[in-house]
Amino acid sequence: MLRLASKAPKPRSALQKSESRLGILFILPSLILIASVIIYPIIYNIYLSFHRVSLNPLKPHKPIGLSNYLTLLQDGNFLKALLMTTVYVAVTVVCSTTVGLLVALLMNRKFKGRGFARSLVILPYVAPVISLVFVWRYMFNGIYGVVNYVTVDLLHLFEAVPAWFDHPVLSMTLVVLFDTWRVFPYSFMMILASLQAIDESLYEAARIDGANAWHQFWNITLPEILPVVGSLMILRSIWNFYKFDDVYLLTKQVPIMGVYLYETAFSTNDFGLAASITVVLFLIVMSFVILVRRKVKRV
Amino acid sequence: MRKRSVKNVLLDLLVVVVVCMALLPFYFMLTTALKTSAGSVAYPPQIFPEEITLQHFKDVLNPDIFPFWRYFWNSFQVAFGTAALAVIIGSMGAYSLAKLDFPGRKLIQESSLVVYMFSGIVLVVPLFKIISGIGLYDNKLSLVITCLVTTLPATLFMLSSYFASIPVSLEEAAMIDGLSRFQVIYKIVMPLSIPAIMSVFAYVFMIAWNDFLFSSIFLSTPDKLTLPIGLRQLFSSKDYVWGRMMAASFLTAIPVVFMFSMVEKFITGGLVAGGVKE
Numbered sequence: 001m002l003r004l005a006s007k008a009p010k011p012r013s014a015l016q017k018s019e020s021r022l023g024i025l026f027i028l029p030s031l032i033l034i035a036s037v038i039i040y041p042i043i044y045n046i047y048l049s050f051h052r053v054s055l056n057p058l059k060p061h062k063p064i065g066l067s068n069y070l071t072l073l074q075d076g077n078f079l080k081a082l083l084m085t086t087v088y089v090a091v092t093v094v095c096s097t098t099v100g101l102l103v104a105l106l107m108n109r110k111f112k113g114r115g116f117a118r119s120l121v122i123l124p125y126v127a128p129v130i131s132l133v134f135v136w137r138y139m140f141n142g143i144y145g146v147v148n149y150v151t152v153d154l155l156h157l158f159e160a161v162p163a164w165f166d167h168p169v170l171s172m173t174l175v176v177l178f179d180t181w182r183v184f185p186y187s188f189m190m191i192l193a194s195l196q197a198i199d200e201s202l203y204e205a206a207r208i209d210g211a212n213a214w215h216q217f218w219n220i221t222l223p224e225i226l227p228v229v230g231s232l233m234i235l236r237s238i239w240n241f242y243k244f245d246d247v248y249l250l251t252k253q254v255p256i257m258g259v260y261l262y263e264t265a266f267s268t269n270d271f272g273l274a275a276s277i278t279v280v281l282f283l284i285v286m287s288f289v290i291l292v293r294r295k296v297k298r299v
Numbered sequence: 300m301r302k303r304s305v306k307n308v309l310l311d312l313l314v315v316v317v318v319c320m321a322l323l324p325f326y327f328m329l330t331t332a333l334k335t336s337a338g339s340v341a342y343p344p345q346i347f348p349e350e351i352t353l354q355h356f357k358d359v360l361n362p363d364i365f366p367f368w369r370y371f372w373n374s375f376q377v378a379f380g381t382a383a384l385a386v387i388i389g390s391m392g393a394y395s396l397a398k399l400d401f402p403g404r405k406l407i408q409e410s411s412l413v414v415y416m417f418s419g420i421v422l423v424v425p426l427f428k429i430i431s432g433i434g435l436y437d438n439k440l441s442l443v444i445t446c447l448v449t450t451l452p453a454t455l456f457m458l459s460s461y462f463a464s465i466p467v468s469l470e471e472a473a474m475i476d477g478l479s480r481f482q483v484i485y486k487i488v489m490p491l492s493i494p495a496i497m498s499v500f501a502y503v504f505m506i507a508w509n510d511f512l513f514s515s516i517f518l519s520t521p522d523k524l525t526l527p528i529g530l531r532q533l534f535s536s537k538d539y540v541w542g543r544m545m546a547a548s549f550l551t552a553i554p555v556v557f558m559f560s561m562v563e564k565f566i567t568g569g570l571v572a573g574g575v576k577e
Contacts, residue, residue: 016400019399019400019401020399020400020401020402021401022395022399022480023395023399023400023401023404024395024401025395026391026392026394026395026399027391027392027395027396027401027404027407029388029391029392030388030389030391030392030451030455031407033388033444033447033448033451034414034448034451037422037426037444037445037448037449038414038417038418038422038448038449039417040429041422041425041426041429042417042421042422042425044425044428044429045421045424045425048424048425048428053428057431057432103317106310106313106314106317107314109307109310111307111310111311111314115564117314117317117318119560119563120318120321120322121317121318121321122559122563123321123322123325123556124321124324126505126555126556126559127325127509127552127555127556128508128509128511128526128527128548128551128552128555129509129511129527130509130511130526130527130530130531130548130551131328131530131548131549131551131552132324132548134328134530134534134544134545134548135324135325135327135328135331135545135548136324138327138331138339138541138544138545139323139324139327143340143342144339144340144341144342144344145344146327146344146346149342149343149344153343181320181321181324185321235415238415238416239415239419242418242419242420242421243420244419244420244512245511245512249511249531257420258419258420261420261423261424262420262423262512265423265424265427266516271424271427271428274424275424275425278420278421278423278424278425281420281421282416282417282421285416286416289416
């Protein structure tokens with residue numbers, strides 16, 4: 001139809017017009033939804049951040065200028081949360097990507113039951129966080145947990161039972177372990193698919209030239225998967241910067257930004273302050289994205 | 300040659316270790332659900348339950364103890380509704396992005412990363428205020444809309460890259476045969492895209508089913524809670540029992556795990572095609 005039409009100029013433009021009208025019509029529901037559930041709230045949130053937000057819907061919010069932001073800067077908990085989040089993001093991004101990469105390399109061979117093994121490895125990523133958090137709490141329990149039994153009584157790694165849920169450093173270790181375990185399958189899937197897309201003849205040529213396994217990895221595999229690994233790490237950084245649920249449900253000792261924000265809004269009920277935290281959060285993420293986009297040309 | 304096969308055995312063993320590490324918590328979830336209450340707190344911990352009971356499953360499914368089916372039904376309504384809407388709205392949008400030319404198309408295609416920057420926890424405060432303001436607080440619809448939109452970029456991406464792989468010549472041929480654009484879409488494009496549509500359905504269903512953050516702030520009436528919130532309450536109640544917790548956790552995980560395994564071979568390809576929201 002398109003090719004036929006191109007011979008006669010008049011109907012072509014009519015068709016194009018109707019195409020473009022249909023295109024807009026079809027994308028419109030998505031755009032309206034995104035505008036009303038993402039863009040409008042973000043703008044509304046900026047407005048809220050300059051107000052003392054009243055809990056009573058009938059009372060107007062009181063404009064207080066930059067007061068919320070000043071409160072934030074003086075709040076030691078805010079700076080603590082920022083620091084914790086930075087550590088959490090840096091460690092989890094590196095850990096989950098590395099584990100994902102290693103497992104992907106391991107599974108990128110032909111062996112019996114590969115498909116089945118792959119589906120099993122993905123399970124932590126699929127199951128609800130809530131179920132997984134509970135079983136982790138059970139396994140790390142200080143009295144009858146299997147992790148302590150193995151690490152303290154069998155392997156003697158610790159002298160006393162580690163306080164996984166109460167000690168700040170150990171709690172951080174716990175939430176990092178949990179996140180690595182839960183999300184590495186995602187990196188694994190993405191990296192495995194890009195490994196399988198590499199042209200086999202590249203390796204054949206390299207072998208003829210006498211390249212060993214390490215050289216093949218360094219000169220062929222790595223450059224081919226680097227774009228995927230790069231965008232993976234950027235996305236994971238954003239997601240983990242906004243992390244809330246599993247950390248909140250696992251321990252009270254790791255008040256990362258998401259937890260701090262949630263508590264400010266729904267425990268302290270200070271929505272104005274929470275709104276200003278939100279603004280700071282997405283300003284940080286935005287500058288991060290702009291920065292890496294400049295460094296890495298195409299992501 | 301022999302050295303090579305030794306290496307392969309070692310690598311196979313490593314695969315087994317990796318799979319076991321991934322599954323270990325699931326193993327403890329199931330076995331603890333089957334242990335007696337005494338068995339679940341025994342020390343040293345019972346790696347294999349010494350005595351097996353189905354009592355915890357019975358308790359969790361008993362409406363007098365825990366309204367599992369009520370929560371299950373709520374979760375199902377939210378997840379199914381969200382996934383169905385995602386397929387409809389997503390297919391339309393994705394078709395438009397993949398096949399139709401209109402001003403602003405490029406801009407929309409390239410702005411998905413922007414949406415990732417504004418999702419999850421940063422939407423919580425303003426959305427809560429807006430949802431309460433328009434009277435949708437404590438209404439499952441608020442959850443459906445939120446989950447639908449936060450997954451929309453991924454849905455659009457997965458579907459449009461699939462639609463783009465369907466040759467234009469196929470559609471042209473059908474249109475020469477007299478089919479209208481709409482007929483082409485639902486008689487040719489949609490049936491050809493069933494794997495992608497199923498993947499999107501399963502993916503959105505999973506996100507909505509697993510959601511904790513938005514459910515925890517949007518819902519409050521006990522009758523309306525979804526499973527993750529119900530489970531949380533079971534855990535914070537005074538008389539929680541590990542066996543019940545694990546039985547409920549296990550039952551909550553089953554539907555998404557089952558669903559995902561059905562479409563797993565399709566979804567990995569789709570997920571991988573580009574960045575996808577969790």
